[in-house]
Amino acid sequence: MTIGLKELLEKADKKLQGVHPTVAAKARQLVSLAYKEGIPIIITQGLRTIEEQNALYAQGRAKPGKIVTNAKGGYSYHNFGLAFDFAILNANGSVNWNVDDKWKRVGAIGKSLGLEWGGDWTSFKDYPHFQYTFGLSLADLRSGKKPPTQSPQQKEEKEVNKDDVKGHWAEASIKKAMEKGIIKGYSDGTFKPDEPVTRAQLAVILDRLGLLK
Template identity: 55%
Template sequence: MGRVSLDTLLQRSEKNMGSGMNAIVKKSALEVIRRAYKEGINAQISHGMRTYAQQDALYAQGRTKPGSKVTNARGGYSNHNFGLAVDYFLTSEDGTKAIWSVNSDWNRVAAIAKSLGFSWGGDWTSFKDYPHLEMSGGLSTAQLRAGKKPSLTDRTGTKTAVPSKTSSKPAASSSGGSSYIKEAQKYANSRDYPTKAKFTKLTVDGYKGPKTMNALLRIYQYYGKVTIDGIFGPKSKAAGSIQSRKKHTPGWTRLIQSLLNVHGYKLAVDGIFGTGTEAALKSFQKSKEIASDGAAGSNTYEKFFK
């Protein structure tokens, strides 16, 4: 068998991190996987977000339950509980076996992670946690439990964001409005869409409004090759391209991600129809009482715009 693909490692890692991850932590963790892969190292994320109950179960291991101790942190005392930490491991060449040996490749992955702003558990003195990577922004778990949010710096040097957690509530940004609606508005203003789809360039303020929805509808009509009039009629409904994880294009996927964001979800508008986009789409479909199959079709587009 040949070498496991980078896409496979990224998809597995994204799935294992789960929902609720800090966007910069998740983006940086996936960048670690990419950079390691370029150096011939197959790395994969094994864990990301954990509930307090999941953390307590790990804490019990080696104490009140069989197994070796893997953590000194109870629920609420780990950065995993706040979407600020991930664990990683190496894989065999074909990606079928996990490798937990702390060797030169393992240390190199840690070095890549530290260059992106992570702290490594292998550097700890009291309890060596070699798989562990975290970004706390200097906040203690007590501050995080109190609801304080860290200010993190994206050091990946890439413009492509990664899917963040799916939620029914929009995320607030420090400058007002939802940062994810801002992503949708930036998307609408990009690629000369205001000219192509015949609308005035949007103010990027993070607030859903008629101008934002009208711009996205016009982009939809532009992609569907129907009259661009800002009115969602029968011809517009029939013009939408069916998109799913199995069959999708980046252009339509960015539009769908933007539409999900203005409806309260939290996605990177990156054109990648991954597990985060699929989960958000299914959640939206379920909330609108239509088939929650994770495929955007005419009924889904109608719910987006009406």
């Protein structure tokens, strides 16, 4: 049984419902990068409710089974949509739960994407686990603090990719100038590439170029 990247990503999308958009995007990127290296992975868990977390915590304690987490409800980044779990697939479609070099390679790929890997933890190694915390502690999240809806990179990409620039004859130059912070668009999400430049705007541009002493 050979599973393709498209199917892996479709399966991932189902598991990533409710996960923060930035974290979900990193999870999909992880699936793609691992697949390119010949390591098919599936996303097994995304958002987990407090009730589900407490039930998982009870496993191996109040309920039969192996202990798989030390986190009670509200004490896992899963509960706030900032974590996901994965597993590696064998060629026959079964899951390989044996931690080997492939698992460690996926861990390294995830870390290259800025994710924190549970396989690096010392007190309780959680090899299937990745999280992206935005610098927020669990106490912060329990108190009601929220992560940004977009990462700084996503905000920058949105700023550069103005809809009314697409297809314009100066599109490449405009984007290059915006990426370098020389010019910016309007607050309504447009750039208005054919609008005349005022003297005030020109002064700001010259100042950003370091031409005003």
